[in-house]
Structures are given as C-alpha cells and as structure tokens.
Amino acid sequence: MHTPNTITEKAIIEKLKQVKDPELGIDIWTLGLVYKIMIDDKEIKILMTLTTPFCPFADDIFRDVKKNVGELMKEKDVENVKVDFTFEPPWEPAEELRTLLGL
Numbered sequence: 001m002h003t004p005n006t007i008t009e010k011a012i013i014e015k016l017k018q019v020k021d022p023e024l025g026i027d028i029w030t031l032g033l034v035y036k037i038m039i040d041d042k043e044i045k046i047l048m049t050l051t052t053p054f055c056p057f058a059d060d061i062f063r064d065v066k067k068n069v070g071e072l073m074k075e076k077d078v079e080n081v082k083v084d085f086t087f088e089p090p091w092e093p094a095e096e097l098r099t100l101l102g103l
Contacts, residue, residue: 007072009037012044015068022057024101028065032094035086042079044069049091058085 016029028034028048036047046065050058062083069081093101 007039007044009039011072012037012039012046012069015072016046016065018068019061019064021051022060023055024051026097026100028061031091031097033091043082044072044080045082045084047084047086049086051091053087 013029013034016034017027019028020026021028021031021033024031031051033050034046034048036045038045038047046069048065050061055061062085065083066081073079073081093103
C-alpha cells in the first residue's frame with residue numbers, strides 16, 4: 001500500500017532517465033545500466049553498472065544519480081540515497097540500442 005509520503009519506483013525511474021551518460025548522450029535507464037532499485041523505510045538503494053569498469057565519467061554519473069534521486073527526498077520521508085556499482089554481469093547493450101549506436 002502506497003501512502004502519499006511514499007516514493008515509488010516509477011518516480012525514481014523518471015529521475016534516473018534524467019541522468020545522461022556524458023559520452024553517449026543517452027540516459028542511464030535507457031542504456032540498461034540500472035540493475036535494481038530498492039526502497040527501504042529510510043533509504044533508496046540503486047544497484048547499477050557502467051558501460052565499462054574504466055568509465056572516466058563514473059564520478060559524474062554517481063553524483064548525478066544521487067542528486068536527481070535525492071530531489072525526491074525533499075518532500076518524502078527518505079534520508080539517504082545509496083548507489084552501488086557492480087560489473088557482474090558486465091553491461092551489454094540491447095539489440096535496439098546496438099542499432100541506435102551503430103554497433
């Protein structure tokens with residue numbers, strides 16, 4: 001049951017769609033970089049990956065995810081946004097994305 005003070009996964013996804021991979025210019029949700037969204041009582045946890053373990057924009061993406069998702073906390077009862085990176089499984093673009101990127 002969702003109360004008006006609850007942050008939804010849909011709202012989080014909308015915020016993640018605003019975070020662009022600086023190199024590709026495509027949002028991290030469309031790229032498939034977000035593996036899991038968990039909403040606890042006081043914390044939002046995001047498990048995601050990067051296009052490569054050596055991504056030079058990792059800090060920028062991390063900061064933008066925390067900032068954008070953190071905007072939801074202003075009016076809700078959430079105290080922290082935690083972002084964890086994993087490379088298992090390694091990121092692979094979906095077929096549609098491969099076509100879009102010309103791969």
